Amino acid sequence: MLLSGGLDSYTAAAVAIRDGFSVAALSINYGQRHVRELEAARAVARSLHAARHLVLDLDLTRMGGSALTSRAIDVPKDQPLDPEVIPPTYVPARNTIFLSLALGWAEVLGASDIFIGVNALDYSGYPDCRPEFIAAFEQMARLATKAGVEGRPVTIHTPLVRLSKADIIRLGLSLDLDYGLTHSCYDPFPDGSPCARCDSCRLRAAGFAAAGAADPLLQPRR
Amino acid sequence: MLLSGGLDSYTAAAVAIRDGFSVAALSINYGQRHVRELEAARAVARSLHAARHLVLDLDLTRMGGSALTSRAIDVPKDQPLDPEVIPPTYVPARNTIFLSLALGWAEVLGASDIFIGVNALDYSGYPDCRPEFIAAFEQMARLATKAGVEGRPVTIHTPLVRLSKADIIRLGLSLDLDYGLTHSCYDPFPDGSPCARCDSCRLRAAGFAAAGAADPLLQPRR
Numbered sequence: 248m249l250l251s252g253g254l255d256s257y258t259a260a261a262v263a264i265r266d267g268f269s270v271a272a273l274s275i276n277y278g279q280r281h282v283r284e285l286e287a288a289r290a291v292a293r294s295l296h297a298a299r300h301l302v303l304d305l306d307l308t309r310m311g312g313s314a315l316t317s318r319a320i321d322v323p324k325d326q327p328l329d330p331e332v333i334p335p336t337y338v339p340a341r342n343t344i345f346l347s348l349a350l351g352w353a354e355v356l357g358a359s360d361i362f363i364g365v366n367a368l369d370y371s372g373y374p375d376c377r378p379e380f381i382a383a384f385e386q387m388a389r390l391a392t393k394a395g396v397e398g399r400p401v402t403i404h405t406p407l408v409r410l411s412k413a414d415i416i417r418l419g420l421s422l423d424l425d426y427g428l429t430h431s432c433y434d435p436f437p438d439g440s441p442c443a444r445c446d447s448c449r450l451r452a453a454g455f456a457a458a459g460a461a462d463p464l465l466q467p468r469r
Numbered sequence: 470m471l472l473s474g475g476l477d478s479y480t481a482a483a484v485a486i487r488d489g490f491s492v493a494a495l496s497i498n499y500g501q502r503h504v505r506e507l508e509a510a511r512a513v514a515r516s517l518h519a520a521r522h523l524v525l526d527l528d529l530t531r532m533g534g535s536a537l538t539s540r541a542i543d544v545p546k547d548q549p550l551d552p553e554v555i556p557p558t559y560v561p562a563r564n565t566i567f568l569s570l571a572l573g574w575a576e577v578l579g580a581s582d583i584f585i586g587v588n589a590l591d592y593s594g595y596p597d598c599r600p601e602f603i604a605a606f607e608q609m610a611r612l613a614t615k616a617g618v619e620g621r622p623v624t625i626h627t628p629l630v631r632l633s634k635a636d637i638i639r640l641g642l643s644l645d646l647d648y649g650l651t652h653s654c655y656d657p658f659p660d661g662s663p664c665a666r667c668d669s670c671r672l673r674a675a676g677f678a679a680a681g682a683a684d685p686l687l688q689p690r691r
Contacts, residue, residue, distance in 0.1 A: 301531060301532070303527070303528070303531060304526065304527075304528065305525070305526075305527050306525070306526065307573070309523060309525060310523070310573060310574045310577045311577060312573075312576065312577030333615045333618075337615055338573075339572070339573040339574075339576035339577050339614060339615070339616075340569055340570075340572040340573030340576060340610075340613055340614055341573070342613070343569040343572060343573070343609070343610070343613045343614075344566070344569040344570060344572075344573055346569075347562055347565040347566040347568075347569040348562075348566060350561070350562040350565060350566075351529070351532060351534075351560075351561040351562030351563070351565070351566055352532045352561075354534065354561035354562060355532050355533060355534030355561050374612060374613060374614060374615060374617065374618045375612075375613045375614070377612070379612050380609070380612040380613055383605075383608055383609035383611075383612050383613075384609050384613075386605055386608070386609070387565070387602070387605035387606050387608070387609040388562075388565070389605075390596060390597075390599070390601050390602040390605050391562055391564070391565045391596060391597050391602055391605075391606075392561060392562055392565075392596060392597070393555045393559055393561070393596060394561075395596065396555075396596045
């Protein structure tokens with residue numbers, strides 16, 4: 248299970264557990280501006296009683312090319328989401344890289360199921376969140392590994408891909424998830440609190456509003 | 470260009486340069502037992518006058534599962550190559566992971582061509598060295614990236630995929646390559662010299678023999 252520390256992968260992992268899977272969680276410290284999300288990933292993995300949690304270092308700032316991996320590129324704030332434009336927070340080939348790492352670890356563990364919390368409805372237009380990408384990755388994976396060629400191909404599960412953000416939140420709340428553990432903001436304040444102005448914060452806020460729920464992250468601190 | 474420090478990727482890079490490409494070389498420090506190959510990669514990149522050489526750390530020993538990434542698994546020695554059996558030096562999903570990183574970096578650089586020195590003839594039976602895997606990866610990559618969906622898909626070049634090891638060596642020698650710069654052994658002695666007994670050493674030796682050439686690595690040191 249790819250676990251970012253965000254709301255979506257937490258919910259996808261909870262679905263996997265609901266469906267009877269034992270979860271090995273993989274998080275990547277890729278130099279993301281919002282490294283705070285890794286603390287959230289650790290809290291989420293603990294809360295889900297994940298059997299394993301591997302946090303792997305892979306410094307994608309050496310490549311740059313995204314607002315999340317290069318300080319030279321600003322995170323857009325207060326801009327309407329245009330479904331026709333892929334925003335500068337897109338990280339080149341990120342999900343391909345992460346799924347490849349998950350594919351390798353799955354083979355080592357003898358696992359045939361990979362869960363990823365991609366969503367192609369209330370999202371930022373990233374190409375590697377779409378079902379057609381996932382299907383092509385799965386196809387490629389069957390040819391890529393020893394397990395695949397020996398008849399134990401991997402299945403990529405995307406339980407959220409067709410859900411709205413509000414549906415995801417409703418699903419998670421029905422599974423008693425504590426979204427106060429998660430982190431979504433691309434460009435948090437130094438204390439880790441969300442900016443409330445980036446695409447990720449705004450998609451999250453709109454989702455909670457549409458679900459008729461309060462975001463525990465935005466409640467007064469106890 | 471994925472550049473390992475081995476004989477094949479050196480030759481593939483030289484073919485790219487012969488064909489007019491400017492080369493950005495990517496090497497991965499993945500915790501391979503034969504980390505000596507990274508020194509070879511640096512020497513090869515310098516010798517080819519690569520425009521860029523990025524050596525990225527990605528510690529796959531955290532996952533293990535291969536003789537190259539786990540001290541708990543031995544590198545086979547003096548064993549005949551059985552085309553039906555994938556040996557323990559297979560690293561789960563390695564080429565998928567490396568090509569994914571190359572895909573991301575290519576997009577950042579604005580490059581549309583990735584070279585990889587895979588070979589499906591005189592090889593160790595790794596599934597991710599076969600043309601059908603490369604074709605599936607290329608297909609997936611078209612859907613994975615912003616560049617792909619915007620009509621600038623990447624092409625994966627495998628100039629060696631159908632060559633014998635002897636043909637590869639002949640090709641490289643015709644391009645004046647110095648194979649003394651390279652490293653092939655999976656399990657070198659502490660001083661970096663090849664074991665001469667692992668699959669990689671034996672494929673290399675058989676290739677030089679069939680090409681009627683002497684391996685400069687095995688010449689007396691000057």
